[in-house]
Amino acid sequence: MPRAVRERQMMDAAVQTFGQRGYRAASMDEIAELAGVSKPLVYLYLNSKEELFTACIRREASALVEAVRAGVEPGVPADHQLWNGLRAFFTHAAENPDGWAVLHHQARTHGEPFATEVAAMRTEIIGFVTYLIGAAAREAACDAELAEREVAGLAHALVGAAESLAGWGNGTPGVSSKETAATLMNFAWAGLENLMNGQRWAPSPGNAG
Amino acid sequence: MPRAVRERQMMDAAVQTFGQRGYRAASMDEIAELAGVSKPLVYLYLNSKEELFTACIRREASALVEAVRAGVEPGVPADHQLWNGLRAFFTHAAENPDGWAVLHHQARTHGEPFATEVAAMRTEIIGFVTYLIGAAAREAACDAELAEREVAGLAHALVGAAESLAGWGNGTPGVSSKETAATLMNFAWAGLENLMNGQRWAPSPGNAG
Amino acid sequence: MPRAVRERQMMDAAVQTFGQRGYRAASMDEIAELAGVSKPLVYLYLNSKEELFTACIRREASALVEAVRAGVEPGVPADHQLWNGLRAFFTHAAENPDGWAVLHHQARTHGEPFATEVAAMRTEIIGFVTYLIGAAAREAACDAELAEREVAGLAHALVGAAESLAGWGNGTPGVSSKETAATLMNFAWAGLENLMNGQRWAPSPGNAG
Amino acid sequence: MPRAVRERQMMDAAVQTFGQRGYRAASMDEIAELAGVSKPLVYLYLNSKEELFTACIRREASALVEAVRAGVEPGVPADHQLWNGLRAFFTHAAENPDGWAVLHHQARTHGEPFATEVAAMRTEIIGFVTYLIGAAAREAACDAELAEREVAGLAHALVGAAESLAGWGNGTPGVSSKETAATLMNFAWAGLENLMNGQRWAPSPGNAG
DNA sequence: CATGAATGAGGCTTCATTCAT
DNA sequence: TATGAATGAAGCCTCATTCAT
Numbered sequence: 001m002p003r004a005v006r007e008r009q010m011m012d013a014a015v016q017t018f019g020q021r022g023y024r025a026a027s028m029d030e031i032a033e034l035a036g037v038s039k040p041l042v043y044l045y046l047n048s049k050e051e052l053f054t055a056c057i058r059r060e061a062s063a064l065v066e067a068v069r070a071g072v073e074p075g076v077p078a079d080h081q082l083w084n085g086l087r088a089f090f091t092h093a094a095e096n097p098d099g100w101a102v103l104h105h106q107a108r109t110h111g112e113p114f115a116t117e118v119a120a121m122r123t124e125i126i127g128f129v130t131y132l133i134g135a136a137a138r139e140a141a142c143d144a145e146l147a148e149r150e151v152a153g154l155a156h157a158l159v160g161a162a163e164s165l166a167g168w169g170n171g172t173p174g175v176s177s178k179e180t181a182a183t184l185m186n187f188a189w190a191g192l193e194n195l196m197n198g199q200r201w202a203p204s205p206g207n208a209g
Numbered sequence: 210m211p212r213a214v215r216e217r218q219m220m221d222a223a224v225q226t227f228g229q230r231g232y233r234a235a236s237m238d239e240i241a242e243l244a245g246v247s248k249p250l251v252y253l254y255l256n257s258k259e260e261l262f263t264a265c266i267r268r269e270a271s272a273l274v275e276a277v278r279a280g281v282e283p284g285v286p287a288d289h290q291l292w293n294g295l296r297a298f299f300t301h302a303a304e305n306p307d308g309w310a311v312l313h314h315q316a317r318t319h320g321e322p323f324a325t326e327v328a329a330m331r332t333e334i335i336g337f338v339t340y341l342i343g344a345a346a347r348e349a350a351c352d353a354e355l356a357e358r359e360v361a362g363l364a365h366a367l368v369g370a371a372e373s374l375a376g377w378g379n380g381t382p383g384v385s386s387k388e389t390a391a392t393l394m395n396f397a398w399a400g401l402e403n404l405m406n407g408q409r410w411a412p413s414p415g416n417a418g
Numbered sequence: 419m420p421r422a423v424r425e426r427q428m429m430d431a432a433v434q435t436f437g438q439r440g441y442r443a444a445s446m447d448e449i450a451e452l453a454g455v456s457k458p459l460v461y462l463y464l465n466s467k468e469e470l471f472t473a474c475i476r477r478e479a480s481a482l483v484e485a486v487r488a489g490v491e492p493g494v495p496a497d498h499q500l501w502n503g504l505r506a507f508f509t510h511a512a513e514n515p516d517g518w519a520v521l522h523h524q525a526r527t528h529g530e531p532f533a534t535e536v537a538a539m540r541t542e543i544i545g546f547v548t549y550l551i552g553a554a555a556r557e558a559a560c561d562a563e564l565a566e567r568e569v570a571g572l573a574h575a576l577v578g579a580a581e582s583l584a585g586w587g588n589g590t591p592g593v594s595s596k597e598t599a600a601t602l603m604n605f606a607w608a609g610l611e612n613l614m615n616g617q618r619w620a621p622s623p624g625n626a627g
Numbered sequence: 628m629p630r631a632v633r634e635r636q637m638m639d640a641a642v643q644t645f646g647q648r649g650y651r652a653a654s655m656d657e658i659a660e661l662a663g664v665s666k667p668l669v670y671l672y673l674n675s676k677e678e679l680f681t682a683c684i685r686r687e688a689s690a691l692v693e694a695v696r697a698g699v700e701p702g703v704p705a706d707h708q709l710w711n712g713l714r715a716f717f718t719h720a721a722e723n724p725d726g727w728a729v730l731h732h733q734a735r736t737h738g739e740p741f742a743t744e745v746a747a748m749r750t751e752i753i754g755f756v757t758y759l760i761g762a763a764a765r766e767a768a769c770d771a772e773l774a775e776r777e778v779a780g781l782a783h784a785l786v787g788a789a790e791s792l793a794g795w796g797n798g799t800p801g802v803s804s805k806e807t808a809a810t811l812m813n814f815a816w817a818g819l820e821n822l823m824n825g826q827r828w829a830p831s832p833g834n835a836g
Numbered sequence: 837c838a839t840g841a842a843t844g845a846g847g848c849t850t851c852a853t854t855c856a857t
Numbered sequence: 858t859a860t861g862a863a864t865g866a867a868g869c870c871t872c873a874t875t876c877a878t
Contacts (some may be wrong), residue, residue, distance in 0.1 A: 011288065027869090040842075110231055160370045164365050167361065183359060186268075186403075190399060258852065421862080424863095447846090461850080474638050527732040529649075572809065572814050574795040578794075579783075582784060582788070609815060666837085670874070
């Protein structure tokens with residue numbers, strides 16, 4: 001069997017095992033057995049547990065980013081770009097639960113060098129969202145100035161909400177990724193529009209803690 | 210030395226170690242040494258690594274819920290309750306980074322029985338947020354009916370955004386928990402208000418993917 | 419059982435195993451079994467195979483140097499010091515064949531950091547022999563000047579001869595260490611005396627290769 | 628490429644690897660790569676690691692013996708034969724450090740069946756030296772009878788001294804093999820001559836240990 | 837002739853856990 | 858109450874060796 005095929009089998013098995021068990025709890029024995037090969041072959045092709053995990057992170061991160069990129073239609077208004085991107089994201093996460101678990105849970109809980117890998121991808125996505133918010137502000141010719149840090153905070157909030165909803169959607173039967181995306185758009189976009197119009201929430205005097 | 214004190218030392222050491230290393234990578238040796246006691250004593254008091262981790266999760270979950278509960282002022286309008294709760298949450302997370310890491314990262318990545326423990330707490334918090342959204346809707350005497358599932362989705366989104374912002378606030382120097390909470394309120398509350406007024410975002414015809 | 423005793427048992431087993439099998443071929447399993455303890459205990463006390471081997475080298479080197487030092491009577495003429503030292507050396511090597519094998523064979527064939535350890539001991543012994551040769555020359559009030567490098571070469575030759583004879587004596591039944599030492603003294607001392615008197619061997623003209 | 632050439636490449640690579648790493652630490656992978664062939668070919672030609680190492684020992688032993696034999700001029704006086712043989716030996720060892728390491732260090736530290744192989748060669752060389760000592764005694768028409776065992780001991784001492792000096796010469800820059808050989812002749816031959824004349828070293832009464 | 841693909845066996849090391857005092 | 862001493866089980870990794878082409 002050619003090397004490339006075997007390598008894919010191993011990576012698939014590794015993503016599944018790492019996603020379900022975690023980096024430390026996953027054993028190379030289990031991965032090899034699930035891949036239907038002997039352990040030495042895993043080492044021959046992928047060198048070490050650490051490199052194998054890193055390769056999984058990279059592959060899944062690339063696949064996720066690529067799925068979102070493929071879903072987004074450039075040139076359309078910012079809200080539609082976000083809508084398309086979210087639907088692609090939720091769909092991909094739902095179809096690749098183990099890969100999503102590797103990225104969202106496992107890679108971020110085992111320190112260096114894994115956290116760095118996935119942080120790079122997250123930074124890329126947050127950058128994209130930040131850009132969309134800015135584009136929306138320009139499109140709306142809004143009066144308000146949004147401070148850079150405020151936009152960064154918004155982007156983090158939106159991405160975090162999406163990540164959380166991905167888990168909710170995956171775990172709750174009968175919720176389509178389209179519906180999840182709509183929920184998030186309703187939640188987020190109206191808030192963003194208000195912000196662009198300079199409307200902010202503020203604690204009424206006397207009630208602040 | 211009285212048992213309660215010793216036990217607290219051990220739990221403190223365990224939370225710190227589990228939070229920084231993860232459940233599997235943390236060793237009982239390290240925890241015992243950090244606590245300044247011998248390993249058999251840890252077993253005498255806390256029985257096993259699994260029970261110790263579970264105890265950590267419970268303690269930190271209780272502390273977090275308690276902190277939020279203590280921050281919220283009952284009787285005030287829903288948006289103020291949310292505002293107070295968020296501030297309490299961000300403050301607590303910032304002051305207990307290891308405990309927060311145990312709850313947010315470590316407990317959720319190591320399957321049963323730990324995920325169940327922390328899921329219970331999360332469900333409780335989401336329930337509280339769900340209640341607040343409903344209360345706000347009633348207060349606003351809003352016309353729109355929010356479907357139960359939609360409210361659940363909103364609550365998940367809001368909690369996820371808060372969790373993500375907690376990580377952002379902890380990791381970005383110079384951002385106070387008050388500022389983080391304000392960012393989230395601006396982002397979320399306006400969106401919620403619009404929803405209560407029946408305004409929804411919808412893809413314009415022809416642009417939908 | 420107290421730690422010191424256990425540690426000695428392990429070191430004894432390790433010296434025996436390393437001496438007979440070599441560093442790589444000796445397994446920690448075998449050493450632990452020979453010492454009558456479980457493998458984790460070996461690691462608890464001696465950390466790693468490499469440290470264990472290094473500890474063996476150091477212990478055996480110290481024992482050998484100490485044996486020679488104890489055998490030599492300071493203050494007597496140089497030839498008697500050498501004679502006493504050789505007898506002590508051959509006796510010690512014969513009584514500790516595994517330790518001698520560790521030093522002479524195993525430590526020198528497995529690169530850094532082991533070769534350095536044993537080289538230090540060998541340098542010490544060669545320095546002692548070098549000193550004895552110089553002392554003998556002064557005692558003899560000899561006319562000849564011995565170049566420093568020539569003395570170093572002689573010391574290396576003498577030590578090498580002794581090492582070789584240790585193997586011969588150990589392997590040939592019926593040869594006492596006293597007899598071995600006498601053989602070497604006869605061989606070496608006369609040559610040294612001649613050298614001190616300026617007599618050298620030289621190829622006759624015409625026969626040189 | 629003809630088999631003989633390939634085989635030589637493999638043996639060269641094996642000698643180099645075994646000489647530098649030792650028998651156990653050398654891997655067949657490394658040898659094959661160094662030889663520029665695939666691993667199965669090594670097995671096809673040389674059957675197993677053990678046979679490969681044995682073949683290396685035999686080849687290097689033959690080469691060494693052959694080099695000494697070629698250097699010795701039969702028919703000349705014994706001391707000149709020894710002088711020529713030593714020079715050939717030191718030169719060969721200096722020019723083939725890996726081969727010399729295989730014979731002197733590696734083959735002797737890994738038990739059967741390797742030790743036997745190299746012991747045979749050493750016995751042959753010691754036999755030659757023994758013969759030379761006897762011949763010298765006859766040439767000198769010496770009065771003294773040298774016991775057979777004493778001669779054996781002398782031969783072992785001389786060979787050991789030569790082996791030690793080979794290491795010294797290889798490791799000390801600026802020392803030619805001719806100089807090394809001269810050092811050893813000076814050291815050894817005078818001692819031998821004295822012995823043949825019945826002069827022995829003996830501990831003075833009262834100083835013996 | 838030559839090799840890419842594959843593995844059984846075994847070695848080093850760590851860890852959660854227990855016992856005797 | 859508290860601990861020094863000890864281990865069974867398991868994990869990561871490597872290596873000599875073979876087979877199908």
